[in-house]
Amino acid sequence: MKLLLVEDNTLLVEELLKQLKQAGYVTDATDKISEADYLMKETNYDCVILDIGLPDGNGLELLERWREQGIHTPVIMLTARSQWHEKVEGFNSGADDYLGKPFHTQELLVRIQALIQRAYGKANSPNKQLTYAGVVLDEGQQSVTIGENTFELTAMEFRLLKIFIMSPKKLLSKAQLTDKLYQFDDEKESNVVEVYVTHLRKKLGKTAIETRRGQGYIFHGITP
Amino acid sequence: MISIRSKLSLWLTGLVVIATIVALIFFESMLRQAFHDSIIARLQEDLQQVLLATHIDDNTFSIDQTQLSNFYKPVYSGRYYQLDLPEQELRSRSLWDQRLEVVDLNKGETRAWQTKGPQNHDIQLLSIGLKSDSSGLNATLTVAQDLSIGRKIFSEIYGTKLVVNLVMLIAMIMGIFLVLRQSFKPVNQMKDTLARLREGEISSFDLDTIPLELQPLASNYNELLQYSSKQIERSRNNLGNLSHGLKTPLAVMQQQVEALGLKDPVTADALQKQLNLVHKMIERKLAAARITGEMLPAAQMQLPKDIEDLTQTLKKVHRTKTINCRLDIAAEVSRLPMHREDGMELLGNLLDNAFKWADTEIRVCISNHNQQLIVSIEDDGPGVKTEELALLTYRGKRLDEATMGHGLGLSIVKDIAEQYKIALQFEHSQSLPGLKVTLNFSD
Structure with a gap:
């Protein structure tokens, strides 16, 4: 799952990037409105964490612009402006959630997860488990359970499986998957998706992920 | 201090009364003098007439009645004469059996005086001393009226004059009161305007409707009002910026403390407590300092728009719940008499609380009966035990604050209510199973 963090306090960004990475997210961070706007148009983010007061503009105005342009990516406002009239303004501008600073990382993570699950049409799972067709992905443990067997997942495997399980039965192109696995500026290895699909198949079985040559992959899960 | 209007009324009335009395006294003495002078003049004429009719023959005086006017004939006619001689007295017929008490005078001497005459009437007398050149006889001639x-x-x-003057006096006093009332109308209007300013119905004096004398006062007041509302807005913004400015570094520290918690939980816990304290101070004290109090109408909370926005937001915040929030706002209530941001904070916190506890339904009622603006919020949640209701009202503290986020909501509500003198009451809802919070805006 890929996030965009728009925040100008470098220390906070540093800490948050660490925490988000640990939680299995790939996050692009910027402190500029213009760059955020550019990244948003280049990348398919699952969720945006947006501050209001930024050096080159107002986060709410950017959000309003996005909504007017038909960009419906879930946005959580992360701001020191946490009075009710400010929250009202935030939601009216198109925010999906609002978290006041200072905040507990856990709360931010819960809210991001809830927003992403809602965007993918999944019911909110309080026990941090995503289930599809016999595959149970534990987001807390970053492990997968099939029947009685539980397998630990590497960070990359976890990210990839989460993408699959959020969009089951859908054709996902290699480019789409790569895009979600790497940060914007990362050097992208061309065969990374193939490598990790192979890893996952070892744990889930061969039929869980179908390859459509030249097109991409479809996640089926285990039980039909 | 006594009002200018009463002072003016008293002074003007007093002056008019005094002027009338002085005028009456003056008129009376003038009239009396004129009356007296006219009588004396008449008596002098009478004296001349009687003198002409007086003849001296062989040392005897006689008065030719035919040369005299007929007034001296009827008894007690009111006009009399008397000629006093050493051995005799000649009196007009009108004197009948009365005689006038006369002092003998030397030749050429005159005397005018008043005394009681016939029928006990007051009479004016005028005497002149005479001397016959031929006989050397002295005589005193007296005429009376x-x-x-x-x-x-x-x-x-005099009576007529008095009545006319009294009527004029009353008319003048009434006139004074009418004129003063008319002149002081703008002052009363200003009083009304001030009341409306206080209520927030208008934002400044309209200088065109204010008399010249009061215009500097009104324009100064306008300037002061503008200045103070700017000042309030500025300090509000500054405090806001301060609190925002503090919160971001606080957020950084929060993250670092959480990271530290993995390595050194004891230190992290101690730091976390301090952070919570700072956060609480910012949320509570800085928020309280930002509460404005009374405000101009433009900055006030608009109904129903602002409250609809709030409930829409709350529905998004509490997305996982399906709550039917019913708004029942009296049509004539178009705003709450408080700064919009304070109003949003007050109702936001109360509604947030209701959304947290409610099962499926919330009712918000805003009514304005008999000048009493009342806002009530009810929910169908579990409610609060009777013995805890009082604590809620006094301490602004919900005993189980687990659902209250950081537990500051009600404290902030209390701070705002206190600042605006809004009576805050917690009770069992009659129509729903849960809690009812009532805000009474009239002191």
Whole structure:
């Protein structure tokens, strides 16, 4: 799952990037409105964490612009402006959630997860488990359970499986998957998706992920 | 201090009364003098007439009645003469059996005086001393006139004058009151305007409707009002910026403390407590300092728009719940008399609380009966035990604050209510199973 963090306090960004990475997210961070706007148009983010007061503009105005342009990516406002009239303004501008600073990382993570699950049409799972067709992905443990067997997942495997399980039965192109696995500026290895699909198949079985040559992959899960 | 209007009324009335009395006294003495002078003039004429009619023959004086006017004939006619000689007295017929008490005078001497005459009427007398050149005989001639008739006329004139003056006096006093009332109308209007300013119905004095004398006062007041509302807005913004400015570094520290918690939980816990304290101070004290109090109408909370926005937001915040939030706002209530941001904070916190506890339904009622603006919020949640209701009202503290986020909501509500003198009441809802919070905006 890929996030965009728009925040100008470098220390906070540093800490948050660490925490988000640990939680299995790939996050692009910027402190500029213009760059955020550019990244948003280049990348398919699952969720945006947006501050209001930024050096080159107002986060709410950017959000309003996005909504007017038909960009419906879930946005959580992360701001020191946490009075009710400010929250009202935030939601009216198109925010999906609002978290006041200072905040507990856990709360931010819960809210991001809830927003992403809602965007993918999944019911909110309080026990941090995503289930599809016999595959149970534990987001807390970053492990997968099939029947009685539980397998630990590497960070990359976890990210990839989460993408699959959020969009089951859908054709996902290699480019789409790569895009979600790497940060914007990362050097992208061309065969990374193939490598990790192979890893996952070892744990889930061969039929869980179908390859459509030249097109991409479809996640089926285990039980039909 | 006594009002200018009463002072003016008293002074003007007093002056008019005094002026009237002085005028009456002056008029009375003038009239009396004129009356007296006219009588004396008449008596002098009479004296001349009687003198002409007086003849001396062989040392005897006689008065030719035919040369005299007929007034001296009827008894007690009111006009008399008397000629006093050493051995005799000649009196007009009108004197009948009365005689006038006369002092003998030397030749050329005159005397005018008043005394009681016939029928006990007041009479004016005028005597002159005479001497016959031939006989060397001394005589005193006296003429007299009854004053009662003249006095009657005098009283009539004076009485009429008195009535006219009294009527004029009353008219003038009424006039004074009317004129003063009319002149002080703008002052009363200003008083009304001030009340409306206080209520927040208008934002400044309209200088065109204010008399010249009061215009500097009104324009100064306008400037002061503008200045203070700017000042309030500025300090509000500054405090806001301060609190925002503090919160971001606080957020950084929060993250670092959480990271530290993995390595050194004891230190992290201690730091976390301090952070919570700072956060609480910012949320509570800085928020309280930002509460404005009374405000101009433009900055006030608009109904129903602002409250609809709030409930829409709350529905998004509490997305996982399906709550039917019913708004029942009286049509004539178009705003709450408080700064919009304070109003949003007050109702936001109360509604947030209701959304947290409610099962499926919330009712918000805003009514304005008999100038009493009342806002009530009810939910169908579990409610609060009777013995805890009082604590809620006094301490602004919900005993189980687990659902209250950081537990500051109700404290902030209390701070705002206190600042605006809003009576805050917690009770069992009658129509729903849960809690009812009532805000009474009239002192």
